[in-house]
Amino acid sequence: MTTNTEVPRREYVDGTTAIVRGAIDAGCTFFAGYPITPASGILMAMMREIPKVGGIAIQGEDEIASIGMCLGAAMSGAKAMTATSGPGISLYSESIGLAIMGEVPLVIVDVQRLGPATGGATTVAQGDVQFVRWGTAGGYPVIVLAPSSVPESYSLTVKAFELAERFRCPVFVLTDKELAMTLSAVDVDEYPAVDGVERAEKHEGLPYSWDPVDAVDPMRRYGEGDAFRFTGSTHDEGAYITKNATKVGALNEHLIAKIEVHRDEIEMVDADFAPDAGTIVVSYGVTAGAARAAVARLRTQGVAVSNLVVQSLWPIPETALNDAFEGIERIVVPELNMGLYRREIERIAADREVIGVNRIDGGLITIDEIMEAIR
Amino acid sequence: MSVITITPVSTFRTDDPYPFCPGCGHGPILDRLNEAMIKLNLDPAKVVIVSDIGCSGLSDQYFITSAFHGLHGRSTTYATGIKLANPDLEVVVIMGDGGTGIGGTHLVSAARRNVGITVIVMNNLNFGMTGGQHSTTTPEGGITSTTPLGNLEHPLDICATVGVNGAAYVYRGSSFDSDLADRFAAAMAKPGFAVLDIWDLCTAYYVRSNKFTRAGMEDSMRSWGMEPGLLYDRDSVEYSTGYRLAHAALVGTPVMSAHPIPVGYAHSLDRPMSLVVAGSAGGKVRSASRLVALGGIRSGLWAAQRDDYPVTVKSGHSVSELWIAPGEMPLTAVTRPDVLAIISSDGYGKAGPYFAAMNSADLILTIPEHSHLETKARVVVIDPKSAPKRIPKTSMGLVYLSAALAIRNPYPLDALREAAGAGSFAEVNIEAVETGIDLAG
Ligand SMILES: Cc1ncc(C[n+]2csc(CCOP(=O)(O)OP(=O)(O)O)c2C)c(N)n1
Ligand code: SF4
Numbered sequence: 103m104t105t106n107t108e109v110p111r112r113e114y115v116d117g118t119t120a121i122v123r124g125a126i127d128a129g130c131t132f133f134a135g136y137p138i139t140p141a142s143g144i145l146m147a148m149m150r151e152i153p154k155v156g157g158i159a160i161q162g163e164d165e166i167a168s169i170g171m172c173l174g175a176a177m178s179g180a181k182a183m184t185a186t187s188g189p190g191i192s193l194y195s196e197s198i199g200l201a202i203m204g205e206v207p208l209v210i211v212d213v214q215r216l217g218p219a220t221g222g223a224t225t226v227a228q229g230d231v232q233f234v235r236w237g238t239a240g241g242y243p244v245i246v247l248a249p250s251s252v253p254e255s256y257s258l259t260v261k262a263f264e265l266a267e268r269f270r271c272p273v274f275v276l277t278d279k280e281l282a283m284t285l286s287a288v289d290v291d292e293y294p295a296v297d298g299v300e301r302a303e304k305h306e307g308l309p310y311s312w313d314p315v316d317a318v319d320p321m322r323r324y325g326e327g328d329a330f331r332f333t334g335s336t337h338d339e340g341a342y343i344t345k346n347a348t349k350v351g352a353l354n355e356h357l358i359a360k361i362e363v364h365r366d367e368i369e370m371v372d373a374d375f376a377p378d379a380g381t382i383v384v385s386y387g388v389t390a391g392a393a394r395a396a397v398a399r400l401r402t403q404g405v406a407v408s409n410l411v412v413q414s415l416w417p418i419p420e421t422a423l424n425d426a427f428e429g430i431e432r433i434v435v436p437e438l439n440m441g442l443y444r445r446e447i448e449r450i451a452a453d454r455e456v457i458g459v460n461r462i463d464g465g466l467i468t469i470d471e472i473m474e475a476i477r
Numbered sequence: 478m479s480v481i482t483i484t485p486v487s488t489f490r491t492d493d494p495y496p497f498c499p500g501c502g503h504g505p506i507l508d509r510l511n512e513a514m515i516k517l518n519l520d521p522a523k524v525v526i527v528s529d530i531g532c533s534g535l536s537d538q539y540f541i542t543s544a545f546h547g548l549h550g551r552s553t554t555y556a557t558g559i560k561l562a563n564p565d566l567e568v569v570v571i572m573g574d575g576g577t578g579i580g581g582t583h584l585v586s587a588a589r590r591n592v593g594i595t596v597i598v599m600n601n602l603n604f605g606m607t608g609g610q611h612s613t614t615t616p617e618g619g620i621t622s623t624t625p626l627g628n629l630e631h632p633l634d635i636c637a638t639v640g641v642n643g644a645a646y647v648y649r650g651s652s653f654d655s656d657l658a659d660r661f662a663a664a665m666a667k668p669g670f671a672v673l674d675i676w677d678l679c680t681a682y683y684v685r686s687n688k689f690t691r692a693g694m695e696d697s698m699r700s701w702g703m704e705p706g707l708l709y710d711r712d713s714v715e716y717s718t719g720y721r722l723a724h725a726a727l728v729g730t731p732v733m734s735a736h737p738i739p740v741g742y743a744h745s746l747d748r749p750m751s752l753v754v755a756g757s758a759g760g761k762v763r764s765a766s767r768l769v770a771l772g773g774i775r776s777g778l779w780a781a782q783r784d785d786y787p788v789t790v791k792s793g794h795s796v797s798e799l800w801i802a803p804g805e806m807p808l809t810a811v812t813r814p815d816v817l818a819i820i821s822s823d824g825y826g827k828a829g830p831y832f833a834a835m836n837s838a839d840l841i842l843t844i845p846e847h848s849h850l851e852t853k854a855r856v857v858v859i860d861p862k863s864a865p866k867r868i869p870k871t872s873m874g875l876v877y878l879s880a881a882l883a884i885r886n887p888y889p890l891d892a893l894r895e896a897a898g899a900g901s902f903a904e905v906n907i908e909a910v911e912t913g914i915d916l917a918g
């Protein structure tokens with residue numbers, strides 16, 4: 103029998119719907135994408151929904167065109183988003199660099215599927231966790247958020263728009279086939295609708311500034327105020343191409359510092375610590391489901407174990423991880439790849455034991471597999 | 478009312494001299510563009526010059542307009558985004574013949590969309606910036622640094638390509654044309670997609686290795702079947718205008734938002750229950766699972782369903798794992814279902830790991846063809862032929878799940894009936910539910 107006295111207010115939705123709602127509530131007015139399973143649902147919903155808020159959605163002739171249109175639209179003042187899966191991220195690669203270099207706010211959803219190459223279109227994986235971080239030339243930072251449920255798919259999409267505006271950079275929402283397509287009952291009050299994300303804008307003057315090095319200048323938009331420039335080449339504050347070493351260094355250090363110096367504004371984890379726990383499970387994305395369930399089950403059996411779900415994968419939430427590892431001897435890291443994020447955890451874990459639970463056969467890691475690793 | 482007066486600008490050029498080699502055709506083309514913008518009396522702040530990569534890609538820095546200097550071949554895509562997001566802007570793309578190769582698909586697509594931008598191709602028949610390699614437009618036999626014995630590829634006819642694919646204004650000419658500024662102005666004034674294929678001389682490379690001259694240029698065009706002049710001029714609807722017109726009625730209508738499902742029943746679960754349907758794609762397995770979840774939610778339960786099927790949606794297997802639970806549950810895989818329904822041979826092929834893991838407390842409902850299962854679970858064979866009416870393939874999932882609910886009773890069957898009656902295909906679904914309940918006996 104239900105013990106709840108209040109009548110529940112639940113709906114039955116998937117992560118795709120939550121991402122689309124999150125984007126539109128955040129103020130997204132431009133979407134371009136190219137069909138690919140399991141991300142097509144976002145494209146189709148955007149085509150249907152975004153005109154309702156006066157925005158534009160377009161199916162590009164390929165992924166390169168799609169992200170290119172987003173970058174152009176963003177410079178005309180739109181808040182832009184695109185969505186794809188691994189093969190499409192591969193085609194985005196060069197343009198991700200352009201977004202970094204031109205300091206364009208852009209939300210990129212990667213609905214992961216099993217790779218490499220065409221891999222398994224309808225098969226879950228978490229193989230892009232390093233790829234999205236290092237997916238363009240140069241090694242400059244991007245921000246990557248990873249939801250682990252439908253409500254988080256909403257809230258982290260909104261957060262992605264906030265961070266994209268705050269830092270004028272591409273922000274990834276890293277999800278996967280299961281999170282995007284699994285229908286779940288969710289409490290509608292668990293993710294209250296937000297009111298749009300603001301863009302800091304100015305209507306005159308140079309398009310860029312990096313003084314101090316970590317400061318992010320308000321954006322210009324085409325057609326407002328006087329003319330201004332944009333370039334993907336190494337440039338000065340006016341977006342004129344330069345080879346002056348002082349200016350080159352200042353720009354490139356700025357692209358790093360604006361994110362690295364402000365890690366504390368980006369760090370996001372869902373921490374659930376048990377007093378006296380010697381073991382902690384560190385997970386992200388879809389795998390967090392089994393991790394949460396395994397931890398809950400072990401606790402009912404009297405086992406003290408802590409749990410940490412990383413929501414901001416990049417930059418690595420080092421402060422939160424270091425805090426979480428206090429008093430910990432063993433760290434269990436389940437993920438649907440052969441240990442791609444574990445290597446980051448190992449670096450921070452110092453001499454603690456780090457145990458991977460890994461799967462690349464298209465199945466989800468089970469509760470039992472994680473429980474076994476904890477024990 | 479405020480009156481905005483725009484003082485006409487006498488030049489759109491900055492004071493900086495062009496960076497091109499002596500005799501390079503790019504400079505004169507840019508001078509004609511400057512004249513065209515003066516003629517049109519444009520506001521430099523409302524013009525965006527989108528440049529590609531190459532010597533041609535250096536162009537934007539010499540104008541006082543706004544500029545977007547992006548990646549090689551992709552200039553048309555940025556221009557499209559800029560124009561769609563702000564149709565009031567005058568957007569001009571400057572690309573080399575190199576851009577028509579690496580970004581050829583974008584050019585064709587922009588033509589097909591008829592997006593209101595103007596593309597000027599500085600076509601010097603080779604890659605200037607990278608050292609005189611052959612491009613898509615290098616003539617057959619042309620000597621370049623990558624075709625030392627003569628080009629073996631047929632040159633791309635840019636104008637024909639965009640012309641047959643919907644461009645509104647298509648012109649071929651050369652940097653020496655006396656009326657080029659007028660052509661540019663006409664193209665920019667055109668609401669739709671305009672392409673101007675302007676041949677010019679790369680004095681550093683193509684001219685030197687092919688003894689190519691101004692005099693030979695027009696003859697060459699003709700000899701390769703590429704007529705100069707205004708080749709297409711049509712009035713078709715520009716894309717961003719068309720898009721806004723087509724969607725006007727939608728603007729302001731409500732965006733999909735959360736609608737709580739009414740709860741009118743009480744469930745009887747004290748722990749999560751997992752149900753797996755193993756069937757065939759195209760058999761509405763996922764919809765059946767969804768209706769059972771909705772019945773659960775109507776009874777105050779939580780639910781989640783994970784579906785697995787091949788990429789060919791309408792053939793092969795379709796397996797749906799469904800949890801219904803008294804408390805909120807994180808997303809996890811079903812390893813040992815409480816209930817398994819095998820409703821086709823495709824499904825049977827995927828069901829092995831499930832029934833092998835099940836034990837005596839668990840229930841399997843299966844079709845007669847797959848009644849001998851290596852399992853500890855209780856197996857109930859349901860023969861669809863024993864139903865009073867033939868069960869359509871697309872109802873099998875719901876019939877078997879309804880039978881399972883009738884046997885296990887996690888929540889009132891009326892909640893399932895209500896869920897089945899609330900959505901699309903209500904009649905068919907209600908019939909499937911009743912059939913399943915009857916077959917459960
Ligand atoms: C993706 C990519 N590949 C290759 C290059 C190198 N590249 C720079 S310019 C150029 C060719 C430019 O030729 P064209 O467009 O004809 O311009 P031109 O220099 O002749 O004016 C190439 C291949 C690049 N910048 N980006
Ligand atoms: S290399 Fe060719 S295209 Fe480039 S500036 Fe020199 S002449 Fe012009």
Ligand SMILES: [Mg+2]
Pocket residue numbers: 531573574575599600601602603604605612
């Ligand atoms: Mg060229």
